Amino acid sequence: MNTAQAQLGAVLAAGGPELTRLLERTEARLGEVAEGHGEELARHSGATLSAGGKRLRPMLVFLCANGDGDGRLVAAGAAVELLHMATLVHDDVLDRAPLRRGRATVFAEGGRLPATATGDLLFSRAFAELASTGSPDAVRALSEASSALARGELMQRADAWQPDVTRERYLERCRLKTASLFAASCRLGALFGGRPAMADALGRFGECVGLAFQMLDDVLDVSGPQERTGKPRGTDLRDGTVTLPLILARERDPTLVELDPRLTAADAESVCDRIAATGALETAREQALTHVAEAKRSLAQLDLPAQRREALELVADGVVERYA
């Protein structure tokens, strides 16, 4: 069992049988969505959609709820996962990615057009799931998160290859492209799980966890190792994506200011080594940990059952300890 699996096991134990039941119902619901909207989606979903994800966002929905609620909780869990899947499918088109989680992507199997349309269909089904709850507040939460994801992508592209991306701008991008959906997941859990008064605080918890998650993702892109992350080191550098490790390293080693669009995979590895040599990875990791600490502080003020608080804290710790 690896670290990630051990962490998941601990969260599931703390979340109790109710969490496991909700995750199983979500899996079944995602399967129904994949099978129920045309042969094309059904074919593609087999390969990349219905299997393999950690279901971290649905897990946040359920852990922020009290009890296993009614069907609306599962609808919300399915909706946030569908939205997440939609962005993955579109990302794979843009990155021309052949594989995800070791399986052929929709893009690789079908090409650009089917993959783009499949992403659009998953987007649409995410909103259809939430509409079934009858809650305009929930639809609003998802549409704001969905807008933020797209704006984050646009910001990332606008900042690509730039020598002067600030930490503040980097954080804003992380908030948009990752933390917004984590926050929405927690809000939806509070809303449908009988804790509407905690929606703001739990949303803040989710946002902090999301920020830490993205920051650690960006550290892993530089640190590897590839056997753990499943992708070569320095992928962001070759895309021109300026992340926190590079921003911090540039302050310490000005020769890192210019990014070269012609970097080979081997060049990128050596830039990764130079970034690591500045100590930027440790600093970035510490900054991610401050967001984990803030996430836990958002929980401290809330009147949650001890076991539920423990499960949420495990999730928060887990995003930074993924490959520790």
Added chain:
Amino acid sequence: MNTAQAQLGAVLAAGGPELTRLLERTEARLGEVAEGHGEELARHSGATLSAGGKRLRPMLVFLCANGDGDGRLVAAGAAVELLHMATLVHDDVLDRAPLRRGRATVFAEGGRLPATATGDLLFSRAFAELASTGSPDAVRALSEASSALARGELMQRADAWQPDVTRERYLERCRLKTASLFAASCRLGALFGGRPAMADALGRFGECVGLAFQMLDDVLDVSGPQERTGKPRGTDLRDGTVTLPLILARERDPTLVELDPRLTAADAESVCDRIAATGALETAREQALTHVAEAKRSLAQLDLPAQRREALELVADGVVERYA
């Protein structure tokens, strides 16, 4: 003044000052959306989003409503147009289209990634607009239409280059990729415009108009002329998209069964001429007209003010008489 402008003028006259006011408010609302969600969207929207469309779908929303309703009618009009725009932006990425309505596309200005993200952002804002109405029924109507659009795209891709696409399958594709949003527009107008009991009949009207619209679009792709349609004849043939004129022509001229992926623009024009020579264009146009007639029959059973019925009939006639 060309035919299309004259038709629009007649619809606006029949719709009265209330229709003009609603369309103006929609335009203002679309401008707010374009300006209010980041500099990237604002930049791209200037070129292709905020100007130039016929706003046919918002017009259907308003013509199916009684009076000018409350803000929800404008929100619905903006939502259907935003969803339509999202699909156009994604289509332009897939077609690598440099121009739309004579202006540079988001794809041409920004590239694949910003254009894909811009489409996703427009999708998200469409649902945010509808969520603001507080009506889960409305969100459901839009998400079903949005799913249908994506499924229509997937079906079109699956059927590309196929020698044996049936008329039934073609009609189903038109229903998914075009008629569903026309139908949703009419339903939303009925819902927010004080005519909920007419939602089904008006939705049926919208569906028939949408079918006729798509069928005529496909006739125009073969018939041209390019000066009117703004694109070369035979674009569908070169994409492998099998449309009604080709399906009908194949029944009459079996040499048309095989589509050649290597067709040049000149080759495509000559295949268009061969399709036209079979009389398929007239037959396809007649079939579009049967849907217009059915649209009008859906109105006949309804207790609508005479001027409003006239305006809706003008829209229905207009989709087939666009370049008559």
